[in-house]
Amino acid sequence: MAVMRGAAPPDSSDLDPFSPEFRANPFEPYRQLREFAAPAVWLTKHSIWVVSRYDAVRAVLGDWKRFSNAGGGGLTNYFLEKPWRRPSLILEVDPPEHQRTRRVLMQVISADRLQRLRATFEVQADALIDEALERGTLDAIPDLVQRFPLTVFPDAVGMRREDRSTMLTYGAMVFGGFGPVTPWYQDLMKQADTVSAWIMERCQRQTLAADGIGAAIYAHADAGDIEQGEATLLVRSLLSAGVDTTIDSIGLCLRCLAEHPEQWALLRADPQLARSAFEEATRFDSSSQSLFRTTLEDVDFQGVPLQKHQKVLVLIGAAGRDPAKWADADRFDVTRRVTASQIGYGAGIHSCVAQMMARLEGEVFFASLARKVQDIELIGPAQLRLQPGLRGLSSLPLRLIRKTS
Ligand code: OVM
Numbered sequence: 259m260a261v262m263r264g265a266a267p268p269d270s271s272d273l274d275p276f277s278p279e280f281r282a283n284p285f286e287p288y289r290q291l292r293e294f295a296a297p298a299v300w301l302t303k304h305s306i307w308v309v310s311r312y313d314a315v316r317a318v319l320g321d322w323k324r325f326s327n328a329g330g331g332g333l334t335n336y337f338l339e340k341p342w343r344r345p346s347l348i349l350e351v352d353p354p355e356h357q358r359t360r361r362v363l364m365q366v367i368s369a370d371r372l373q374r375l376r377a378t379f380e381v382q383a384d385a386l387i388d389e390a391l392e393r394g395t396l397d398a399i400p401d402l403v404q405r406f407p408l409t410v411f412p413d414a415v416g417m418r419r420e421d422r423s424t425m426l427t428y429g430a431m432v433f434g435g436f437g438p439v440t441p442w443y444q445d446l447m448k449q450a451d452t453v454s455a456w457i458m459e460r461c462q463r464q465t466l467a468a469d470g471i472g473a474a475i476y477a478h479a480d481a482g483d484i485e486q487g488e489a490t491l492l493v494r495s496l497l498s499a500g501v502d503t504t505i506d507s508i509g510l511c512l513r514c515l516a517e518h519p520e521q522w523a524l525l526r527a528d529p530q531l532a533r534s535a536f537e538e539a540t541r542f543d544s545s546s547q548s549l550f551r552t553t554l555e556d557v558d559f560q561g562v563p564l565q566k567h568q569k570v571l572v573l574i575g576a577a578g579r580d581p582a583k584w585a586d587a588d589r590f591d592v593t594r595r596v597t598a599s600q601i602g603y604g605a606g607i608h609s610c611v612a613q614m615m616a617r618l619e620g621e622v623f624f625a626s627l628a629r630k631v632q633d634i635e636l637i638g639p640a641q642l643r644l645q646p647g648l649r650g651l652s653s654l655p656l657r658l659i660r661k662t663s
Pocket of ligand 1: 348350
């Protein structure tokens, strides 16, 4: 454990954000953490700092000169320990390196491309939801939710159609790797070599369709904006961050609607609310609950002394429920105006680069659901995945009843 300098010991807590108990219901411990007097609290179980109030979260995420991403996207401190995979060229680098790769991904995931993808996404969502309605009862996570991003996103990147379940195993490694090493993680990582090889093969130029986002990244390498090898790793970033995140966010939003019938009634009556409903779910309960930063120097953070090269856990999920920022923060309200203050995609220079793609997927999925479905009935307990990494459901047993009019 790092030794604190100075007289007063910091506010500290023995809460463990990676434990199954915390993850089963994070919103109560989030409240406890927000209510500490200090804006940053020392977590004794992991020897890391945590920030959880909306303003403090925004302050950290806006201060890339002191709160670095080069120390790694998770608990592992790359300044002190070796990462399991080559660091991401966008998530795990600081300016100036970051701007070059960020610009490429911004350009290839353009508003124009999203506009062109919309109709394809709609066809897929309609087909999957029709199929679900024909079944009537289903486990909505494997039978419906997973299939949507797993189809439309890799298609948009330009991956060939095949069994894509390895992508979910890889996603579990990437996001699980942001947490502490547990027996679950060690067992999962027995497959790391074969799974990484499978993914890296699909990042190669010759395996990607000519009209996809992947090929567009390689075109930037041809233009000299990045190296060829960097293009390969940027495709890897898309395949790492682009599937599980939206699966889990759509799954949690679907559960919100099943558990709030009056909110579902509003959406069903007006499918144009789909984008707003998904935006609200991204605040209220979504896949990305936390991010990491690492201090580059000794930092005075609003009066709290943080030493150099310490990990800071940034609880964006807690910021999304901060009553100092949001009226009625614990209420799920599909008409709430969230977007301008949204923190669920992060903030600052590293805010989710594909957030407009995520919003498009969510909007299209829930608009189709609102047009086609009358009732969403929970017919069994939803199951949360309790391993570290993303927040999401492994099971959501539903009965879906088709609209007749
Ligand atoms: C990457 C990456 C992986 C996971 C998450 C992420 C939230 C990025 O490989 O760049 O951003």
